[in-house]
Amino acid sequence: MRKPRSPSELGFDRYDKRRLQKAIEASTEKRVYIRLQSVLLVVKGLEVPKVAQLYAISKRIVYRWVETYLQHHHPSSLLDAPKSGRPLVAPAITPGRILGVLDQNPFSLGYRYNVWTVALLAQHLNKLYGCGISRYTLYRRMKAMGLECKRPRYIYEEKEVNRIQKKGRSFEG
Known part of the structure; x- marks a missing residue:
């Protein structure tokens, strides 16, 4: 059986432990935290297979994280790359x-209605903040917030039976 190599034999310097600890304190994402913590445990002398078993990940991934860190000796090398896609x-x-x-x-804000509809709210927010948010995007955000969106209920008036409809001027006396 092979003797485990020390952190200095792997290529870590004496400042790596401090750099990693500061990065761990500042990290907010779980995935990045696990990467930094795994490399820190290797720096402290724990073997890679034990680190992999501790976090229930493969040894190959831990070796890759250690290798990536050793190329740059900076914790930012373990951060997630920017994701492609449309911005928010x-x-x-x-x-x-x-x-x-x-x-x-909405009536007090100058609108003709007493109830917010998604379309009216989107129009108001666009006017207020100067950014174009569609009704559908606003609907999705409100649904994610746990708000229930209802469609407006229009009430049609029935015509009176005895009412005479005006069609213009009447010349009757």
Whole structure:
């Protein structure tokens, strides 16, 4: 059986432990935290197979993280790469701002209605914050917030039976 190599034999310097500990304290994402913690355990002398068993991941992944760290000797090398995709639409419209607008009466803001509809709310938020959020996007965000969106209920008036419809000027006396 092979003798386990010490951290200095693997290529770690004396400052790596401190760098990794500071990065762990500052990390907010779980995935990055596990990567940094795994490499720190290897720096402290724990064997890679034991680290892999501790986090229930493969040894190959831990070796890859250690190798990536040793190439740069900086914790930022273990961060997630930027994700591709479309950026967030209307980041200024936060759940708190949506709730703040929903607490107000649309009639008091100058609208003809007493109830917020998704379309009316989207129009108001676009005017208020100057960003284009569609009704569908706003609907999805409100649903994710746990808000129930209902369609407006229009009431059609029945014509009176005896009412005479005006069609213009009448010349009757």
